[in-house]
Structures are given as structure tokens and as C-alpha cells.
Amino acid sequence: MSEVVDKQSKSDIQEDCAIARYRLEHLQDLIEDILNYPHTLPENKSQFRFLNKTLLNLKNHYKRLDDTIPTLSTTCYTLRFRLHQRIRSLDKAIVSLYTNQSWQSPSQSNIFRQGITKPFTQYEYHRMDLDRQDVENKLNKYHKKIPGTTQVSLVLNSGMGAFSLIMATIQEKMTSDNAYICVGKQSYFEIKGYFQENNAIKSTFVDEKNIEKIIDHVIDEDCTAINLDVITNTFKGKVVDFHKLFSKLNRFKRSNPLYLLIDTTLMGPDFQCSDFLKDNKWPPYLHVILYRSLQKFDQFGDDMVSGGTLTVISTDKQHILPLNKYRAILGVNCPEQNLKSFCLDQKITSNRLGRINRNG
Numbered sequence: 001m002s003e004v005v006d007k008q009s010k011s012d013i014q015e016d017c018a019i020a021r022y023r024l025e026h027l028q029d030l031i032e033d034i035l036n037y038p039h040t041l042p043e044n045k046s047q048f049r050f051l052n053k054t055l056l057n058l059k060n061h062y063k064r065l066d067d068t069i070p071t072l073s074t075t076c077y078t079l080r081f082r083l084h085q086r087i088r089s090l091d092k093a094i095v096s097l098y099t100n101q102s103w104q105s106p107s108q109s110n111i112f113r114q115g116i117t118k119p120f121t122q123y124e125y126h127r128m129d130l131d132r133q134d135v136e137n138k139l140n141k142y143h144k145k146i147p148g149t150t151q152v153s154l155v156l157n158s159g160m161g162a163f164s165l166i167m168a169t170i171q172e173k174m175t176s177d178n179a180y181i182c183v184g185k186q187s188y189f190e191i192k193g194y195f196q197e198n199n200a201i202k203s204t205f206v207d208e209k210n211i212e213k214i215i216d217h218v219i220d221e222d223c224t225a226i227n228l229d230v231i232t233n234t235f236k237g238k239v240v241d242f243h244k245l246f247s248k249l250n251r252f253k254r255s256n257p258l259y260l261l262i263d264t265t266l267m268g269p270d271f272q273c274s275d276f277l278k279d280n281k282w283p284p285y286l287h288v289i290l291y292r293s294l295q296k297f298d299q300f301g302d303d304m305v306s307g308g309t310l311t312v313i314s315t316d317k318q319h320i321l322p323l324n325k326y327r328a329i330l331g332v333n334c335p336e337q338n339l340k341s342f343c344l345d346q347k348i349t350s351n352r353l354g355r356i357n358r359n360g
Contacts, residue, residue, distance in 0.1 A: 010069050015355065016080060017066040019300060019348060023087055024059055030098045030340065031055070044097055051094055058086055088302050095340045102336055131339045138344040139309050142269040143290070146313060147280050153311040154323060155339065159265055159293030160190055161332035162308035166289055167194070168330055169321040170259060171201065174224050181225045182217040184208045184240070186232035188263060195227075208232050211244045219252055225259040231266040246276035254285040257319040265292040268353040269346050273313055287314040287321070297353045298342050305338040 031052050034040050040048075061083055132155060140153035156162045170181070180202035183195050195203040206213050208228060217223040232238040264271040273288055274280065294307030314320050327333060343349055 012355070013065070013069055013080070015351065016084070017062050017069075019352070020058075020062045020083070020087060022343075022345060022348060023091065023300065024055055024062070027055055027091060027094045028052070030094055034098055039101070041101065044101070047097055048094075051090065051097070054086075054090055055094075058083065058090065088304065091302070091341065092304055095337055098340060099337045131336055132334065135334075135339050135342065135344065136309075140311065142346050143311055143313070144272050144274040146274050146277065146282060149282055149313050149315050150317055150320065151311065151313050152320075153309060154327060155294070155334045156308040156310065156327070156332045157334050157338070158306045158332075159263075159291065159295075159308040162291040162310040163191060163194075163261075163263075165323055165327055165330060165332050166259075166261060166291060166310065166321070167201070168326050169323055170225055173257070173259070173319075173321070174201070176222060178202075178222040179224045180204055180222060181227060182206050182214065182223055183226075184228045184232065186238070187227060187229045188265070191227065191229070191263065208238065208240045211241055211248070214245060215248050215252075218249065218254075218258060221254060221256050223258065224256070225261055227261040227263070229263040229266075230271055242276045246273075247278065249283045249286060250278075250281055252283075256285070257287055257316065258285050259321070260286060260288045262288065262290050263292060264290050268292070268297040268349055270350055270353060282313075282315050284315055287312065287316070287319065289313075289321070294342055297349050297356070300343060300352065301356075305335075305341045307334055307338050307342060 031048050034048055035045060065079075065083070135155050136153050139155060140151060143151060143153070145151060154162075154165075156165060173179075174181075181195070181204075183192070183203050183205050185192075185205045185207055195201065195205075204217075206217065208214075214226065214228075217226060228240050230240060230242075232240065262271070271290065273290075289310055289312050291310040292308065294309055295303045298307070299305070310323070312320060312323065
């Protein structure tokens, strides 16, 4: 069934075409890479050549759609949906083939890898690690660098995998019998469930609207960490007032480090700590860990694979959590096939986030 296309709809179609071009160029790069790799299996090369023809055909479809937008008076949703589904299936097919010759070997930097025998070719052995580091570097650039701070991003197997890694490392820091974690009452339901069911960690819940109460926990030296969700899980979709919170953090001194854990999933890559700092002044006791899922916005809404990321921001290297050490042994590494499925263009991801939240 056809529908009238207004200016906003035309803009949406143009964005769909731009995203499609971005995805198809990325997939074509993977095809060229694997066809130039000297050890690609003959059957894989044959399948890639076939998939390349499909890819070129899709490029032509989107070019024709893009060319007709200025004069478009009606559009068929079914056509756009069908083209999108073809890209999704092509994406999975190419990424699966691209990674099917790789070895899921532990990282070479992993101190626990004694006894691991290297595969026959160095290229296959290094490939997974190099891809992960490239993804982490690009995700790290999403965050504006704050002067005087150390900023590191890690990619994990899921958003909850990122949270689990954080909690495993924080427990190492909770040496006092009175140590506890403060948790926002409207946190993501799985996060709340973790603290409600975990008797090994002392926790207390706080109303996110009550910044003064949160500050009371900042002052309390027994409070090891505070966990907040940027957009609370309420019918009103309340946003935590981080401007007010950060403005107060510099007024206090602590002898113990404080880990501020912020779930930024619903904000995507648009959450910037620098937006809340006055004169970029960072409290010396503060370690911020931003964590989120890499689904939804980062996969064009396709949710083809699972993934998560976290970013640590701190001025005190001595008390930064040993996240990379624990990642090596907790089983939260991101599989190579997943790494090739994420959109690593911040502008595209942010635009998609804004479009999805338009009705909000």
C-alpha cells in the first residue's frame, strides 16, 4: 500500500540510503580483504564472488531509490523493508564467511595463555586481537578527551558482560567490612536484580532525583561505588541531573577512590562527561566507568549479534580497576564475528539515536 511522502519522510529515506551505502562499502571492503588474502580457501573465494554480485545489485537498487527521492510523491514501505532485509542477510553472510577461517585464540597479551599452540599462519593468530584493538580505539574516540585524564575503552560480549566485568573488579577493591555500593532505584531491571539477589555485596538503593542523597554517599568513605542509569526506567523517562551531580563532586575530598558507574545504553554515544564539568576540573578521587550495550543504535536496529563496551575515565592510574586482567579470564571477550557487525561511525549512530527518540 502506498503512502504520501512528506518532507520528513523524504529525509528519513535519504538517511536510510546513506546508511545502506555505508554498510555496503564496509562489506565490500571485507570482500576485497578476503579475496586478497593468500590463504583464503577456494570455496570461500567462490562464495565471496557470488556475494559481491549481490552486493553490487543492491548498490544499484539504492542508487535508483536515492535518485528518485527529490521527485517522490508516494513510496512503498514494502520495498524499503525488503531492501533492508536483503542487506541484513548479506551482512551476516559476508561476516560469517570472513571469520570462518580465523582461530578463536586467546589474546597474545593474555598472561594465562601458557601451553597454547599457535596456528600455522601468524596472520590468522593475530587477526582477532588486531580487530578488537581497532574497534576499541574507534569507540574510545566517541568520548571527548578531558585534559589530565586517562581514558580507555574495552569491547565486551554484551552490555551485561561489561557490567559483570566491572563488578568482578570492584569486589577486589571492597576490602572494608563496611564497604557497599549505592544503586539507583530505577536502574535497568537486570542490574537491580543483580544487587537484590547478591548477598556477597552490600548495596543500598537511592532515588535518582535526590542528588543531595547521592552526594551523601559520595562523602561516605565506605561507599565504594555508585551505579546510575542515565535515563531512568520509568514511564516519564526521567534523565538524571548529571550537571547538578558533577557540580557538587568537586566540593568534597575523599581518601578512598570512588567508582561512578554510569549505564549510558539509552543515550548511545552521545553521553559526554565533559558536558558536565566546569573548566574540565576532574575530582582526583573519582573514577568514572561508562558502560552500555552495542545493540540497537550500533547495529542499525538489526541486533544481529551481541556486544557491549565500557570506557574508564580517571586521573589516578594507581586506582584504576584491573579490567583487562579480569576480561582475560571471565569469558567476556567479544567474538570476532561480532566485531565486524558494529557500526563504528559516531555520526551515523547518533543520527539514528535522534531519529528513534524523535517521538520521545
